[in-house]
Amino acid sequence: MENQMDSSADANEAILACDGIGQSRAYWPLAQAAHIDLQLVRQQRVNLLLMGSESAIQAVMSRLEPELREPIRIWTAPDPLELPVAAQTGTLILRGVDALPPADQRRLLDWLHASRGLTQVVSTTTSRLLTRVNTGGFLDALYYCLNIVCVDLTT
Numbered sequence: 001m002e003n004q005m006d007s008s009a010d011a012n013e014a015i016l017a018c019d020g021i022g023q024s025r026a027y028w029p030l031a032q033a034a035h036i037d038l039q040l041v042r043q044q045r046v047n048l049l050l051m052g053s054e055s056a057i058q059a060v061m062s063r064l065e066p067e068l069r070e071p072i073r074i075w076t077a078p079d080p081l082e083l084p085v086a087a088q089t090g091t092l093i094l095r096g097v098d099a100l101p102p103a104d105q106r107r108l109l110d111w112l113h114a115s116r117g118l119t120q121v122v123s124t125t126t127s128r129l130l131t132r133v134n135t136g137g138f139l140d141a142l143y144y145c146l147n148i149v150c151v152d153l154t155t
Contacts, residue, residue, distance in 0.1 A: 050122070
């Protein structure tokens, strides 16, 4: 992916997109992030992990939601996790994915393997999820399944 840095953008608006193994790819101004992410949503339907403040996440989500495939199912922590049938298409939004208890993390990972990419997953968190992975608080395999494209809104 090409670096799309806009010299007129405020440095506070820059985001970091990283690949599924946590390696940075490029910085984009927040105003351009929606355009870039919309291309990924439309063309590849990759899983997205959005990290940052609630307001920054909501700003990006408002741009992404019109492009997500129906039906859209939303889970918000601390509600019980209800997963769609694995053969269904659509989008699953996981708000506050860092709050998933270990048993639900395992269920979600098993569901992701069974669904074989039919359902796109958009996860959000206000914490550094990789830190939880490194301390054993979050399944590493689940982290890498959810983190195909990471949008770090904390930078």
